[in-house]
């Protein structure tokens with residue numbers, strides 16, 4: 556099945572599939588007739604298979620986790636800043652504000668949130684596939700806490716943290732071979748009570764993306780749409796196609812969908828032509844990651860995450876290399 560590779564590749568492929576249709580109308584992928592109707596055909600400034608900021612940031616997170624031996628928020632933030640300074644083709648408005656405002660890692664997002672009431676974009680959720688793979692072996696509370704800390708680097712609104720935490724937990728369950736949809740109640744039980752009802756609404760089996768009360772660039776309908784796409788389809792390609800066909804923030808909704816669907820169905824369920832086409836230029840480094848590098852990254856994250864989780868169970872609590880230490884960021888709202 557190769558689920559960890561499926562999660563990382565699946566998110567990248569969804570991102571690339573959706574990129575040409577960003578901010579378009581619903582049904583645009585199904586209606587696409589250019590290039591003979593071939594999917595993953597590029598457009599809108601994107602090469603065929605070119606992944607966007609969603610996957611670029613996910614790679615930066617994954618490489619930080621591997622190179623630092625765990626979660627060091629300051630290091631992740633610095634990689635984000637260097638990337639933003641290298642003028643990527645696309646960057647979320649809120650993410651750009653936070654990363655280019657000159658404030659340190661532990662103040663930038665909170666300062667932005669203090670003056671912007673609408674800060675619950677999907678920009679932290681979109682980049683979570685790599686960290687979800689790394690922290691899965693640590694178990695539910697640890698992976699959800701790590702998701703909150705990583706989200707808080709660019710998003711000061713705890714609503715964004717909680718959505719990313721739910722995604723981490725659903726991927727953890729899927730990687731174990733269990734049904735992530737069956738785990739929704741237990742995931743919601745771990746959500747900050749101030750945010751639980753709103754997520755329960757968009758994650759309910761009766762919810763449909765047409766019922767969204769915000770544009771799907773917001774974290775709630777983005778996560779709800781991804782879960783809807785996985786719930787109402789039976790394969791990886793159909794899940795990400797359904798996500799792109801929703802319109803709006805197509806690359807990100809499909810990246811989130813693809814991360815979860817890839818964990819459910821595994822790497823081999825992703826069409827080979829899509830895997831061959833996908834590539835992730837990293838403007839801050841000059842490198843471009845392709846299928847081989849992305850699968851290696853996924854395998855390394857799974858292996859290192861398992862080792863760290865095993866080590867932490869035996870740790871005395873004082874080891875400076877504890878991978879789950881969090882430098883000054885609270886895991887919860889309040």
Ligand SMILES: [Mg+2]
Pocket residue numbers: 607608609645806807
């Ligand atoms: Mg994007």
